[in-house]
Amino acid sequence: MEKLINQFELGLFFWQVLIFVGLIFLLKKFAWKPILDAVNDREQGIKNALESADNARKEMLNLQADNQRILQEARAERDALLKDAREMKEKMIADAKTEAEAQGQKLIEQAKAAIESEKNGALAELKLQVSTLSLQIAEKLLKDELSNKEAQVKLVEKMLGDAKLN
Structure with a gap:
């Protein structure tokens, strides 16, 4: 420290003070104002964000209450729809069962009619074949x-002997 005091020069000190004051002036003009503006803007942004968060929290509570109400309504509506669907299912099953029974009876009647028709056709075909065979046999016998x-x-x-004249 003593060495610094012994080497002290007034001119150098003057220029260093002048440069320091100039530097402070330049920093104040070009750096402090933008830095303070940025700090103030940031502070205002934080305040706005806190207010927005508080508003969002309040809105979230309102939305949760609305969601609970809507959920209750949806559950009630779902229960009503399920009840209606069950009733409709039971009605459809009963209708389908009735219709199936009617269709079954109709198919049975149609099958009986088809069987009777086929039976009659088969008998007619059989009679035709028997008569055809009889004629063929008679023809062969007569030819022989x-x-x-x-x-x-x-x-x-x-034949003459069999036939008797009156």
Whole structure:
């Protein structure tokens, strides 16, 4: 410290004081004002954010109350819809059962009619085949009987003998 006091120069001290004052003046003009403005703006922003948070909290409480009310209404409406749906389901099941029974009876009647129709058709077909077979057998027998002359003469005599004149 003594060394500093012994080397003290007034001119150098004057210029250092002058530069220091100039630096303070420049800092005040160009740095302090923007820094203070930024600090004030930040302080105002924090106040606004706190007010907004408080308003949001109040609004959140109101929304929670509204949500609870809406939830209760939705539950009541859901219960009513479920009750209506159950009733409608039971009615639809009963209607479907009745309709199914009617359709079943109708199908049974149609099946009986179809069976009867098929039976009659099969009997008619069978009669036709039996008559066709009978004619074919008779034709073959007559061809065999009438193929030789002797058999024809015997057949005619036999028929004449069977036939009696009145």
